Amino acid sequence: MIYADRMPLTILLVDDEPLVRAGLRAVLEAQPDIEVVGEAADGAAVIPLVRRLRPDVVAMDVRMPLMDGIEATRAVLRTVPDPPKIIMVTTFENDENVYGALRAGADGFLLKRARPAEIVHAVRLVAEGDSLPFPAAVRRLAASYGENDGNAEARAVLSRAALTRREEDVLRLMTRGLSNAEIAAHLVVGAETVKSHVSSILAKLGARDRTQAVITAYESGFVSPG
Amino acid sequence: MIYADRMPLTILLVDDEPLVRAGLRAVLEAQPDIEVVGEAADGAAVIPLVRRLRPDVVAMDVRMPLMDGIEATRAVLRTVPDPPKIIMVTTFENDENVYGALRAGADGFLLKRARPAEIVHAVRLVAEGDSLPFPAAVRRLAASYGENDGNAEARAVLSRAALTRREEDVLRLMTRGLSNAEIAAHLVVGAETVKSHVSSILAKLGARDRTQAVITAYESGFVSPG
DNA sequence: GATCGTCTCCCCCGTACGGGGGGAGACCGG
DNA sequence: CCGGTCTCCCCCCGTACGGGGGAGACGATC
Secondary structure: OOOOOOOOEEEEEEOOOHHHHHHHHHHHHOOOOEEEEEEEOOHHHHHHHHHHHOOOEEEEEOOOOOOOHHHHHHHHHHHOOOOOEEEEEEOOOOOHHHHHHHHHOOOEEEEOOOOHHHHHHHHHHHHOOOOOOOHHHHHHHHHHHOOOOOOHHHHHOOOOOOOOHHHHHHHHHHOOOOOHHHHHHHHOOOHHHHHHHHHHHHHHHOOOOHHHHHHHHHHHOOOOOO | OOOOOOOOEEEEEEOOOHHHHHHHHHHHHOOOOEEEEEEEOOHHHHHHHHHHHOOOEEEEEOOOOOOOHHHHHHHHHHHOOOOOEEEEEEOOOOOHHHHHHHHHOOOEEEEOOOOHHHHHHHHHHHHHOOOOOOHHHHHHHHHOOOOOOOOHHHHHOOOOOOOOHHHHHHHHHHOOOOOHHHHHHHHOOOHHHHHHHHHHHHHHHOOOOHHHHHHHHHHHOOOOOO
Protein backbone atom coordinates (compact mmCIF):
# COMPACT_ATOMS: atom_id res chain seq x y z
CA MET A 1 0.00 0.00 0.00
CA ILE A 2 1.28 3.42 -0.88
CA TYR A 3 0.98 6.22 1.60
CA ALA A 4 1.11 9.77 0.41
CA ASP A 5 0.87 11.14 3.92
CA ARG A 6 1.47 14.81 4.22
CA MET A 7 1.85 14.55 7.90
CA PRO A 8 5.22 13.22 8.84
CA LEU A 9 5.43 10.37 11.26
CA THR A 10 6.64 11.84 14.51
CA ILE A 11 8.77 9.89 16.92
CA LEU A 12 10.28 10.43 20.35
CA LEU A 13 13.54 8.71 21.25
CA VAL A 14 14.19 7.61 24.80
CA ASP A 15 17.53 6.09 25.61
CA ASP A 16 20.10 6.87 28.23
CA GLU A 17 22.91 6.55 25.73
CA PRO A 18 23.34 9.60 23.56
CA LEU A 19 25.12 7.45 21.04
CA VAL A 20 22.12 5.22 20.56
CA ARG A 21 19.81 8.18 20.28
CA ALA A 22 22.08 9.72 17.71
CA GLY A 23 22.15 6.47 15.78
CA LEU A 24 18.40 6.06 15.79
CA ARG A 25 17.95 9.68 14.86
CA ALA A 26 20.33 9.37 11.95
CA VAL A 27 18.58 6.30 10.65
CA LEU A 28 15.08 7.64 11.08
CA GLU A 29 15.68 11.18 9.94
CA ALA A 30 17.02 9.82 6.69
CA GLN A 31 13.41 9.03 5.91
CA PRO A 32 11.54 12.01 4.47
CA ASP A 33 8.30 11.04 6.16
CA ILE A 34 9.73 10.41 9.60
CA GLU A 35 10.53 13.18 11.99
CA VAL A 36 12.27 12.80 15.32
CA VAL A 37 10.50 15.37 17.44
CA GLY A 38 12.30 14.83 20.68
CA GLU A 39 14.76 12.92 22.78
CA ALA A 40 14.92 11.95 26.40
CA ALA A 41 17.65 10.34 28.42
CA ASP A 42 15.44 8.52 30.85
CA GLY A 43 12.04 6.89 31.00
CA ALA A 44 10.80 9.16 33.70
CA ALA A 45 11.16 12.17 31.47
CA VAL A 46 8.83 10.63 28.95
CA ILE A 47 5.41 11.66 30.18
CA PRO A 48 5.83 15.41 29.99
CA LEU A 49 7.51 15.07 26.64
CA VAL A 50 4.74 12.89 25.26
CA ARG A 51 2.19 15.36 26.51
CA ARG A 52 3.97 18.24 24.93
CA LEU A 53 5.17 16.70 21.70
CA ARG A 54 2.41 14.17 21.12
CA PRO A 55 4.53 11.88 18.98
CA ASP A 56 3.06 9.05 16.97
CA VAL A 57 5.67 6.65 18.23
CA VAL A 58 7.97 6.40 21.19
CA ALA A 59 11.12 4.33 20.80
CA MET A 60 12.21 3.50 24.29
CA ASP A 61 15.13 1.62 25.75
CA VAL A 62 14.28 -1.13 28.18
CA ARG A 63 16.95 -0.34 30.71
CA MET A 64 17.57 3.16 31.87
CA PRO A 65 19.10 4.65 34.99
CA LEU A 66 16.18 6.23 36.74
CA MET A 67 13.06 4.68 35.28
CA ASP A 68 13.18 1.68 33.01
CA GLY A 69 11.14 1.14 29.88
CA ILE A 70 8.57 -1.05 31.55
CA GLU A 71 7.69 1.48 34.19
CA ALA A 72 7.72 4.27 31.68
CA THR A 73 5.46 2.39 29.28
CA ARG A 74 3.02 1.66 32.03
CA ALA A 75 3.10 5.25 33.16
CA VAL A 76 2.47 6.63 29.70
CA LEU A 77 -0.41 4.29 28.95
CA ARG A 78 -1.94 5.00 32.31
CA THR A 79 -1.72 8.75 32.32
CA VAL A 80 -1.72 9.95 28.74
CA PRO A 81 -4.99 10.01 26.82
CA ASP A 82 -4.68 8.73 23.26
CA PRO A 83 -1.18 7.46 23.91
CA PRO A 84 1.47 6.98 21.25
CA LYS A 85 2.63 3.60 20.01
CA ILE A 86 5.54 2.35 22.03
CA ILE A 87 8.46 0.37 20.70
CA MET A 88 10.79 -1.21 23.18
CA VAL A 89 14.42 -1.06 22.21
CA THR A 90 16.88 -3.57 23.53
CA THR A 91 20.26 -5.07 22.95
CA PHE A 92 19.48 -8.70 23.57
CA GLU A 93 16.64 -10.56 21.98
CA ASN A 94 16.29 -12.78 25.00
CA ASP A 95 16.00 -9.88 27.36
CA GLU A 96 13.33 -10.89 29.79
CA ASN A 97 12.46 -7.31 30.42
CA VAL A 98 11.18 -7.08 26.89
CA TYR A 99 8.37 -9.45 27.61
CA GLY A 100 7.52 -7.53 30.70
CA ALA A 101 7.38 -4.38 28.64
CA LEU A 102 5.16 -6.02 26.06
CA ARG A 103 2.84 -7.16 28.80
CA ALA A 104 2.89 -3.61 30.08
CA GLY A 105 1.41 -2.56 26.78
CA ALA A 106 4.28 -1.87 24.44
CA ASP A 107 3.37 -2.19 20.79
CA GLY A 108 6.59 -3.54 19.43
CA PHE A 109 10.11 -4.53 19.97
CA LEU A 110 13.32 -3.65 18.27
CA LEU A 111 16.86 -4.96 18.47
CA LYS A 112 19.58 -2.38 18.54
CA ARG A 113 21.64 -4.31 16.08
CA ALA A 114 18.83 -4.40 13.55
CA ARG A 115 19.77 -2.98 10.20
CA PRO A 116 18.62 0.55 9.41
CA ALA A 117 16.00 -0.61 6.96
CA GLU A 118 14.64 -2.96 9.56
CA ILE A 119 14.40 -0.21 12.12
CA VAL A 120 12.54 2.03 9.75
CA HIS A 121 10.26 -0.81 8.80
CA ALA A 122 9.43 -1.58 12.40
CA VAL A 123 8.65 2.04 13.21
CA ARG A 124 6.35 2.37 10.21
CA LEU A 125 4.50 -0.83 10.96
CA VAL A 126 3.93 0.06 14.56
CA ALA A 127 2.83 3.54 13.63
CA GLU A 128 0.22 2.13 11.30
CA GLY A 129 -1.28 0.30 14.17
CA ASP A 130 -0.46 -3.19 12.99
CA SER A 131 1.46 -3.85 16.09
CA LEU A 132 4.13 -6.15 14.99
CA PRO A 133 7.25 -7.58 16.46
CA PHE A 134 5.61 -9.42 19.26
CA PRO A 135 7.24 -12.30 20.99
CA ALA A 136 6.51 -14.53 18.05
CA ALA A 137 7.93 -12.07 15.61
CA VAL A 138 10.79 -11.52 17.95
CA ARG A 139 11.98 -15.02 17.34
CA ARG A 140 11.85 -14.40 13.66
CA LEU A 141 13.83 -11.25 13.97
CA ALA A 142 16.30 -12.86 16.24
CA ALA A 143 16.59 -15.81 13.94
CA SER A 144 17.12 -13.77 10.82
CA TYR A 145 19.45 -11.17 12.16
CA GLY A 146 20.61 -12.68 15.36
CA GLU A 147 23.56 -14.69 14.18
CA ASN A 148 25.94 -12.35 12.53
CA ASP A 149 26.03 -8.66 12.49
CA GLY A 150 29.41 -7.03 12.92
CA ASN A 151 27.51 -4.14 11.51
CA ALA A 152 27.85 -0.58 12.51
CA GLU A 153 25.38 -1.30 15.27
CA ALA A 154 28.02 -2.79 17.48
CA ARG A 155 28.16 0.55 19.21
CA ALA A 156 24.72 -0.10 20.60
CA VAL A 157 25.97 -3.06 22.51
CA LEU A 158 27.34 -1.23 25.44
CA SER A 159 26.99 -1.86 29.07
CA ARG A 160 24.37 0.35 30.52
CA ALA A 161 24.41 1.12 34.13
CA ALA A 162 22.10 2.76 36.57
CA LEU A 163 23.39 5.48 38.80
CA THR A 164 25.55 4.20 41.60
CA ARG A 165 24.83 5.17 45.18
CA ARG A 166 27.52 7.75 45.19
CA GLU A 167 26.32 9.18 41.93
CA GLU A 168 22.85 9.45 43.38
CA ASP A 169 24.28 11.32 46.33
CA VAL A 170 26.00 13.72 44.01
CA LEU A 171 22.97 14.18 41.80
CA ARG A 172 20.85 14.90 44.82
CA LEU A 173 23.20 17.64 45.91
CA MET A 174 23.29 18.95 42.37
CA THR A 175 19.54 19.35 42.55
CA ARG A 176 20.07 21.49 45.60
CA GLY A 177 22.08 23.89 43.53
CA LEU A 178 25.45 23.07 45.00
CA SER A 179 28.67 23.59 43.08
CA ASN A 180 31.22 20.85 42.69
CA ALA A 181 33.33 22.33 45.46
CA GLU A 182 30.35 22.47 47.80
CA ILE A 183 29.39 18.93 46.98
CA ALA A 184 32.94 17.84 47.71
CA ALA A 185 32.77 19.54 51.09
CA HIS A 186 29.44 17.91 51.87
CA LEU A 187 30.62 14.44 50.98
CA VAL A 188 34.07 15.00 52.46
CA VAL A 189 35.89 13.99 49.31
CA GLY A 190 38.11 15.77 46.84
CA ALA A 191 36.82 18.13 44.21
CA GLU A 192 38.27 15.93 41.50
CA THR A 193 36.25 13.04 42.79
CA VAL A 194 33.07 15.02 42.49
CA LYS A 195 34.01 16.00 38.99
CA SER A 196 34.37 12.36 38.11
CA HIS A 197 30.97 11.53 39.52
CA VAL A 198 29.38 14.45 37.77
CA SER A 199 30.87 13.36 34.48
CA SER A 200 29.51 9.86 34.99
CA ILE A 201 26.10 11.21 35.84
CA LEU A 202 26.01 13.42 32.78
CA ALA A 203 27.00 10.50 30.58
CA LYS A 204 24.42 8.17 32.08
CA LEU A 205 21.61 10.66 31.92
CA GLY A 206 22.54 11.84 28.47
CA ALA A 207 22.84 15.34 29.82
CA ARG A 208 25.20 17.91 28.40
CA ASP A 209 25.70 19.87 31.58
CA ARG A 210 24.63 19.89 35.20
CA THR A 211 21.58 21.97 34.42
CA GLN A 212 20.23 19.35 32.05
CA ALA A 213 20.99 16.70 34.63
CA VAL A 214 18.97 18.56 37.24
CA ILE A 215 16.13 18.96 34.78
CA THR A 216 16.14 15.24 34.14
CA ALA A 217 16.16 14.62 37.86
CA TYR A 218 13.02 16.71 38.24
CA GLU A 219 11.31 15.35 35.16
CA SER A 220 12.02 11.82 36.26
CA GLY A 221 10.75 12.24 39.76
CA PHE A 222 14.20 11.54 41.15
CA VAL A 223 13.47 14.68 43.08
CA SER A 224 10.21 16.55 43.20
CA PRO A 225 9.42 20.12 44.05
CA GLY A 226 8.20 20.36 47.59
CA MET B 1 21.53 27.37 49.06
CA ILE B 2 24.52 28.63 50.92
CA TYR B 3 24.28 31.84 52.82
CA ALA B 4 27.31 33.87 53.59
CA ASP B 5 26.26 35.81 56.62
CA ARG B 6 27.44 39.29 57.31
CA MET B 7 25.76 41.22 60.06
CA PRO B 8 22.95 39.72 62.08
CA LEU B 9 19.67 40.06 60.31
CA THR B 10 17.18 41.90 62.50
CA ILE B 11 13.47 41.29 62.28
CA LEU B 12 10.30 42.66 63.81
CA LEU B 13 7.28 40.40 64.27
CA VAL B 14 3.79 41.80 64.00
CA ASP B 15 0.88 39.48 64.62
CA ASP B 16 -2.15 39.66 66.88
CA GLU B 17 -1.73 36.03 67.87
CA PRO B 18 0.95 35.47 70.50
CA LEU B 19 1.21 31.86 69.38
CA VAL B 20 2.21 32.84 65.87
CA ARG B 21 4.72 35.33 67.15
CA ALA B 22 6.22 32.74 69.45
CA GLY B 23 6.42 30.24 66.62
CA LEU B 24 8.10 32.66 64.28
CA ARG B 25 10.47 33.75 66.98
CA ALA B 26 11.44 30.19 67.80
CA VAL B 27 12.08 29.37 64.17
CA LEU B 28 14.00 32.50 63.40
CA GLU B 29 16.02 32.74 66.59
CA ALA B 30 17.33 29.28 65.91
CA GLN B 31 19.39 30.91 63.22
CA PRO B 32 22.63 32.36 64.52
CA ASP B 33 22.52 35.23 62.08
CA ILE B 34 18.90 36.21 62.63
CA GLU B 35 17.75 38.27 65.57
CA VAL B 36 14.18 39.06 66.49
CA VAL B 37 14.45 42.59 67.80
CA GLY B 38 10.83 43.21 68.63
CA GLU B 39 7.21 42.17 68.57
CA ALA B 40 3.93 43.95 68.11
CA ALA B 41 0.36 42.79 68.37
CA ASP B 42 -1.12 45.16 65.86
CA GLY B 43 -0.27 47.10 62.76
CA ALA B 44 -0.99 50.34 64.50
CA ALA B 45 2.05 49.87 66.69
CA VAL B 46 4.41 49.23 63.85
CA ILE B 47 5.57 52.68 62.86
CA PRO B 48 7.09 53.77 66.16
CA LEU B 49 8.68 50.37 66.58
CA VAL B 50 10.22 50.45 63.14
CA ARG B 51 11.54 53.92 63.83
CA ARG B 52 13.10 52.87 67.09
CA LEU B 53 14.36 49.40 66.25
CA ARG B 54 15.15 49.88 62.58
CA PRO B 55 14.79 46.20 61.71
CA ASP B 56 15.95 44.80 58.40
CA VAL B 57 12.71 42.91 57.95
CA VAL B 58 9.17 43.16 59.27
CA ALA B 59 7.09 40.00 59.25
CA MET B 60 3.50 41.17 59.45
CA ASP B 61 0.20 39.40 59.56
CA VAL B 62 -2.32 40.47 56.97
CA ARG B 63 -5.30 40.60 59.25
CA MET B 64 -5.10 42.36 62.55
CA PRO B 65 -7.72 44.01 64.77
CA LEU B 66 -6.88 47.70 64.63
CA MET B 67 -4.78 48.20 61.57
CA ASP B 68 -4.37 45.44 59.00
CA GLY B 69 -1.18 44.53 57.20
CA ILE B 70 -2.02 46.48 54.09
CA GLU B 71 -2.60 49.72 55.90
CA ALA B 72 0.41 49.20 58.08
CA THR B 73 2.64 48.44 55.10
CA ARG B 74 1.46 51.53 53.34
CA ALA B 75 1.98 53.60 56.43
CA VAL B 76 5.50 52.35 56.98
CA LEU B 77 6.58 52.86 53.41
CA ARG B 78 5.05 56.30 53.37
CA THR B 79 6.41 57.64 56.60
CA VAL B 80 9.64 55.81 57.33
CA PRO B 81 12.78 56.77 55.44
CA ASP B 82 14.83 53.81 54.27
CA PRO B 83 12.07 51.41 55.24
CA PRO B 84 12.61 47.74 56.13
CA LYS B 85 11.64 44.88 53.88
CA ILE B 86 8.13 43.76 54.61
CA ILE B 87 6.88 40.19 54.47
CA MET B 88 3.17 39.60 54.65
CA VAL B 89 2.20 36.59 56.70
CA THR B 90 -1.00 34.80 55.96
CA THR B 91 -2.80 31.53 56.37
CA PHE B 92 -4.24 31.15 52.91
CA GLU B 93 -2.32 31.58 49.74
CA ASN B 94 -5.34 32.85 47.90
CA ASP B 95 -5.95 35.54 50.42
CA GLU B 96 -7.05 38.54 48.41
CA ASN B 97 -5.52 40.79 51.01
CA VAL B 98 -2.12 39.43 50.15
CA TYR B 99 -2.29 40.88 46.71
CA GLY B 100 -3.44 44.15 48.10
CA ALA B 101 -0.50 44.14 50.45
CA LEU B 102 1.89 43.38 47.65
CA ARG B 103 0.45 46.24 45.67
CA ALA B 104 0.89 48.37 48.74
CA GLY B 105 4.58 47.62 48.55
CA ALA B 106 5.20 44.49 50.58
CA ASP B 107 8.29 42.61 49.49
CA GLY B 108 7.00 39.11 49.84
CA PHE B 109 4.47 36.86 51.42
CA LEU B 110 4.75 33.87 53.66
CA LEU B 111 2.37 31.08 54.48
CA LYS B 112 2.00 30.26 58.13
CA ARG B 113 2.14 26.59 57.40
CA ALA B 114 5.49 26.86 55.64
CA ARG B 115 8.18 24.64 57.04
CA PRO B 116 10.76 26.28 59.29
CA ALA B 117 13.53 26.04 56.75
CA GLU B 118 11.29 27.72 54.22
CA ILE B 119 10.41 30.51 56.55
CA VAL B 120 14.05 31.17 57.21
CA HIS B 121 14.79 30.99 53.55
CA ALA B 122 12.06 33.47 52.74
CA VAL B 123 13.26 35.94 55.33
CA ARG B 124 16.79 35.75 54.06
CA LEU B 125 15.75 36.16 50.49
CA VAL B 126 13.68 39.19 51.20
CA ALA B 127 16.38 40.66 53.38
CA GLU B 128 18.88 40.35 50.59
CA GLY B 129 16.48 42.29 48.47
CA ASP B 130 17.51 40.68 45.28
CA SER B 131 15.07 37.84 45.43
CA LEU B 132 11.87 37.50 43.61
CA PRO B 133 9.38 35.00 42.37
CA PHE B 134 7.05 35.04 39.47
CA PRO B 135 3.52 36.24 38.96
CA ALA B 136 2.86 32.98 37.19
CA ALA B 137 3.74 31.04 40.28
CA VAL B 138 1.36 33.08 42.31
CA ARG B 139 -1.44 32.54 39.88
CA ARG B 140 -0.79 28.87 39.95
CA LEU B 141 -0.83 28.97 43.71
CA ALA B 142 -4.21 30.56 43.74
CA ALA B 143 -5.42 27.97 41.28
CA SER B 144 -4.13 25.05 43.27
CA TYR B 145 -5.48 26.39 46.51
CA GLY B 146 -6.62 23.66 48.79
CA GLU B 147 -4.88 20.86 46.96
CA ASN B 148 -1.50 20.43 48.48
CA ASP B 149 0.25 21.91 51.40
CA GLY B 150 4.00 21.49 51.13
CA ASN B 151 6.45 23.34 48.99
CA ALA B 152 5.99 26.63 50.65
CA GLU B 153 9.45 27.75 49.69
CA ALA B 154 8.26 28.86 46.33
CA ARG B 155 5.17 30.47 47.69
CA ALA B 156 7.11 32.01 50.46
CA VAL B 157 8.29 35.01 48.61
CA LEU B 158 6.78 37.34 46.16
CA SER B 159 8.31 40.57 45.19
CA ARG B 160 7.44 43.75 43.51
CA ALA B 161 10.08 43.28 40.88
CA ALA B 162 9.01 40.29 38.87
CA LEU B 163 10.59 38.79 35.81
CA THR B 164 9.88 40.63 32.60
CA ARG B 165 8.24 38.82 29.71
CA ARG B 166 11.50 38.37 27.94
CA GLU B 167 13.14 37.08 31.07
CA GLU B 168 10.36 34.57 31.47
CA ASP B 169 10.95 33.45 27.90
CA VAL B 170 14.61 32.97 28.61
CA LEU B 171 14.02 31.20 31.88
CA ARG B 172 11.57 28.86 30.22
CA LEU B 173 14.19 27.89 27.66
CA MET B 174 16.73 27.52 30.44
CA THR B 175 14.43 25.00 32.09
CA ARG B 176 14.58 22.99 28.89
CA GLY B 177 18.30 22.69 29.14
CA LEU B 178 19.27 25.09 26.40
CA SER B 179 22.60 26.89 26.40
CA ASN B 180 22.82 30.63 25.98
CA ALA B 181 23.71 30.21 22.33
CA GLU B 182 20.73 27.95 21.74
CA ILE B 183 18.42 30.32 23.53
CA ALA B 184 19.73 33.14 21.36
CA ALA B 185 18.97 31.11 18.25
CA HIS B 186 15.49 30.31 19.50
CA LEU B 187 14.65 33.89 20.29
CA VAL B 188 16.49 35.22 17.25
CA VAL B 189 18.62 37.63 19.24
CA GLY B 190 22.29 37.97 19.97
CA ALA B 191 24.11 35.78 22.42
CA GLU B 192 25.10 38.84 24.42
CA THR B 193 21.47 39.75 24.80
CA VAL B 194 20.70 36.36 26.24
CA LYS B 195 23.57 36.75 28.64
CA SER B 196 22.08 40.01 29.84
CA HIS B 197 18.72 38.40 30.41
CA VAL B 198 20.27 35.45 32.19
CA SER B 199 22.18 37.77 34.48
CA SER B 200 18.99 39.65 35.30
CA ILE B 201 17.19 36.43 36.00
CA LEU B 202 19.92 35.18 38.28
CA ALA B 203 19.91 38.45 40.18
CA LYS B 204 16.15 38.53 40.56
CA LEU B 205 15.90 34.94 41.64
CA GLY B 206 18.83 35.16 43.96
CA ALA B 207 20.42 32.31 42.02
CA ARG B 208 24.15 31.91 41.64
CA ASP B 209 24.07 30.10 38.34
CA ARG B 210 21.64 28.81 35.76
CA THR B 211 21.26 25.52 37.56
CA GLN B 212 20.00 27.22 40.69
CA ALA B 213 17.68 29.31 38.56
CA VAL B 214 16.20 26.20 37.00
CA ILE B 215 15.80 24.64 40.43
CA THR B 216 13.96 27.72 41.63
CA ALA B 217 11.78 27.57 38.55
CA TYR B 218 10.76 24.04 39.41
CA GLU B 219 10.39 24.70 43.12
CA SER B 220 8.25 27.73 42.47
CA GLY B 221 5.93 26.10 40.01
CA PHE B 222 7.10 28.31 37.19
CA VAL B 223 7.52 25.01 35.43
CA SER B 224 6.43 21.65 36.67
CA PRO B 225 7.49 18.13 35.85
CA GLY B 226 4.71 16.25 34.12
C1' DG C 1 43.60 -16.38 42.05
C1' DA C 2 41.47 -13.32 38.68
C1' DT C 3 38.01 -10.20 37.32
C1' DC C 4 34.81 -6.57 37.72
C1' DG C 5 32.62 -2.37 39.47
C1' DT C 6 32.88 1.32 42.52
C1' DC C 7 35.06 5.03 44.72
C1' DT C 8 38.74 7.80 45.05
C1' DC C 9 42.21 11.11 43.18
C1' DC C 10 45.17 13.25 39.55
C1' DC C 11 46.70 15.49 35.02
C1' DC C 12 45.83 18.78 30.95
C1' DC C 13 42.86 21.76 28.33
C1' DG C 14 39.18 24.46 26.00
C1' DT C 15 35.22 27.01 26.64
C1' DA C 16 30.68 28.32 28.16
C1' DC C 17 29.44 30.79 31.87
C1' DG C 18 28.68 34.61 34.84
C1' DG C 19 30.22 39.27 36.99
C1' DG C 20 31.58 43.80 36.10
C1' DG C 21 31.12 47.67 33.54
C1' DG C 22 28.59 50.79 29.81
C1' DG C 23 25.25 52.35 26.36
C1' DA C 24 21.34 53.03 22.85
C1' DG C 25 16.65 52.97 20.97
C1' DA C 26 11.51 52.25 21.95
C1' DC C 27 7.75 52.64 24.60
C1' DC C 28 4.65 54.17 28.27
C1' DG C 29 2.74 56.82 31.87
C1' DG C 30 3.13 60.71 34.79
C1' DC D 1 7.80 67.02 28.14
C1' DC D 2 10.34 63.65 31.05
C1' DG D 3 11.69 59.51 33.86
C1' DG D 4 11.38 54.75 34.10
C1' DT D 5 11.19 50.29 32.10
C1' DC D 6 12.16 47.06 28.69
C1' DT D 7 14.81 45.60 25.17
C1' DC D 8 18.99 44.88 22.96
C1' DC D 9 24.06 45.17 22.17
C1' DC D 10 29.19 45.52 23.45
C1' DC D 11 33.58 45.22 26.23
C1' DC D 12 36.92 42.71 29.50
C1' DC D 13 37.96 39.05 32.63
C1' DG D 14 38.22 35.17 35.93
C1' DT D 15 36.81 30.74 36.81
C1' DA D 16 33.87 26.84 37.40
C1' DC D 17 32.76 23.55 34.36
C1' DG D 18 33.10 19.51 31.54
C1' DG D 19 35.85 16.27 28.30
C1' DG D 20 39.81 13.52 27.75
C1' DG D 21 42.93 10.74 29.65
C1' DG D 22 44.85 7.54 33.68
C1' DA D 23 45.56 5.08 38.23
C1' DG D 24 45.42 2.97 42.95
C1' DA D 25 42.41 0.73 46.64
C1' DC D 26 38.73 -1.94 48.05
C1' DG D 27 35.03 -5.38 48.05
C1' DA D 28 32.25 -8.68 45.71
C1' DT D 29 31.99 -12.17 42.55
C1' DC D 30 33.44 -16.12 39.99
